[in-house]
Amino acid sequence: MTVLSKSCIYGVQAAIYLASLPKSEYVSIQEVAGKLNISFHFLTKVLQILTQAGIMISYRGPNGGIALARPSSSVSLADIIGAIDGTEVFTECLLGLPGCGHADPCPAHEQWTSMRNRLYHICKTTTLEELATKASELNVRLAAHPLVQHFTPKE
């Protein structure tokens, strides 16, 4: 059991990748998938979700692709997680009890609520800009396998 689904992880990775690019032009999903070592088709589906959510914009045809719809400083981790996995992680009871809340708490309510709120706070205040800066500053890894390779100008 993981906190984020695979779809969500891919979405976050792609978003960070876009945010880390110098210019904000359309980048083909193929390029992103290649750099991040993700299945192109699968990533396409994930990015469609982010596009529909208004987090990214897409453009079809030659030189088309996807791009962040807003400046990376105004997109939070929580935005992306919310769009793909939903807000469940930030709101649900640890034990999955439907009506768990202040009025009718489960035995783990207090501990978990404080936890969850902190998680939400961190995700809400962490922006793509911040993550992208770290990624490039520290030469930090983004992709699973070999590492993000050098940018090869698209042709």
Place this chain on the structure above:
Amino acid sequence: MTVLSKSCIYGVQAAIYLASLPKSEYVSIQEVAGKLNISFHFLTKVLQILTQAGIMISYRGPNGGIALARPSSSVSLADIIGAIDGTEVFTECLLGLPGCGHADPCPAHEQWTSMRNRLYHICKTTTLEELATKASELNVRLAAHPLVQHFTPKE
């Protein structure tokens, strides 16, 4: 995507239920499943895991059942989660990157590590005794559906 699997949630609920009983005798899985509104067969499989992990002990035959192997004050939430879902939640990178760590961090490493450590700390220091006490003190709910009913002496 949830933090804990259904199996794990059921395991935790059952453990709290056992801990909340006055005496620590063998309780049939059927009784536990009934009180907690969980499928008997499914709960059986989950509790087998906890038995194999040494957290519970079982006894077959008439008047058999399961019981906590140790006093409820020495069983932590983390023990149960670890046995059923594994320690992944407490150790894994948010973005699921294999070698993510201090030496080779992902962009979300710092934030997530502090989060995770706190989660682990809370789960490690929260005992079944504590949870069970809350459950009975506050007349707090444990099961999803109707509510834990009154104890009906087993015969």
Place this chain on the structure above:
DNA sequence: AACATTTAATACTAAAGAGTACGAAATACG
């Protein structure tokens, strides 16, 4: 207008999680 490129949409396959069923093994009790 024709063609190449790239996302959108849909459908399909594979794997994992959740839930069900049933027979085998252990044990108490008459």
Place this chain on the structure above:
DNA sequence: CGTATTTCGTACTCTTTAGTATTAAATGTT
């Protein structure tokens, strides 16, 4: 010894998530 009770082990089904494939729609270029 036989029978009822209760966990153990295995196998099966259903649902969700992950991943693959294919066709349609949009758009720039020649």
